[in-house]
Amino acid sequence: MAHEKINGCVVIKDLYYSVNDHTWIRLNDDGTVTVGMTDVAQTLAGPILHAKAKNVGAVREKGKPIAIVESGKWVGPIKSPVTGEIIEVNERVAADAQLLNRSPYRDGWVLKMKPSNLGADIADMVTGDAAVEAYRAKISADNLKACTHIEGTDEYE
């Protein structure tokens, strides 16, 4: 995967990012999108203990919670980067929530959605070099010194 590291935080270039919500989507060939949380998000949250996604079939608007995660004693939502229907939930994450920490861009994807207005939703997102620059600015603004990675985290060289 083409990627860049900013203060140790991995940004995969072929994903689309909602930088403020720290989520990403991957465009699948069948018109669906895979949704996940970013390396920065898992760093800010810390080791995640529980993750519970909304049910398959639920229709969510962009910006509404599609999953709730708990790390240590913090609970917060993963906000939907697109409007659409949830068509698949990653059961591996439900069974092992720290997969979100160890593999935010590979095995730790959260769910898949069938977007209903992808053209408009994606217009607010960034990808490629623009995503790298947006994250560089965000990491600097948030004064994030470095991303932290627990044992077993995916390697990106």
Next chain:
Amino acid sequence: MAYARTGETPDTVVLSIPTEPYVCMGYHRSPGAEINLERCHSAQLPVIRRQTGGGTVFIDDRQLFVQWIFHPARLPRMVENRFRLFCQPLIQTYQFFGINAFFFPPNDVHVRNRKIVGTGAGAIGNAEVVTGNFIFDFNPEIMAGLLNAPSDPFRRMALEGMQQYMSSFRRELKTAPDPEAVKAVYREKCRDALQATLIPGEFTPEEQRLMAQLDEKFATNEWLFEHGYNHSSLRRLKIHANVWVSETTVTGQNGPLHITLRTKGNRIDDITFSGNPGLQPPSRLTGLEKVLTNVELTPAPLLEILEAFFELHGAHSPERTAEDWVNALLNCKA
């Protein structure tokens, strides 16, 4: 208040003392998994599931709750740094009253190896919320009695763990200060920590409307049982970040072996074998529990102790090798 937040809403600090006792579960907990709902019902204790994380706690009017309801941009982004900032005025307030409290990462406040503040946090509505409490007094017997403990040893270790590793104003000072005095000192320390002026405020009509609406939602069984009902007994209980009680069962030809452990860091703080341990002679069991206490929970020291004990006391367990005992102990901790 978090849900009612708008761009104009000032950051808000709430100080409150519950008027009635209740049991409060963390967001991802299932009723039945940690506490015995029938006992709560018999004791007329309401059970509430909160929107922040953590375990299940018994709450009453001997605790003063502090809640920060802030714009997300005005709190540290890293959760650990957020807790560190939040705990600072709590610690300084305890110190003002003569208690040598200190921050215990990632999110506790300790005094003399004992936890004296419980904290929680969450992104709620348009706000980031951090909560914690001053503990004026604490009755471990009530909390231990409500646990859905799998065995008597587990309940005993939980009770003794809370007695040993939890503290309060009363425990440290032999008396509890006036809550109003604590509030006054806290307001000062909070102002210093946040470098902000604190202005007394009232709930807005919109906040009151949402509070009534959410009170209704949080009282429903749909909310309480959102994550299902867990019928299995508790197998792991956190006393504080460094102290846990756990229990495991190992099957055997002559019956199951139950291992109940309290760990402090990576060491055995207390241990009980029950069921059918299969140790010969059985009279050596207490001695085995004794020698394992304070031992590091890693394979090499455990194996060394077990082999030495078996040899020294002529003890043996036909069903299990020393390695089997080690694996069972490590499995209990995990």
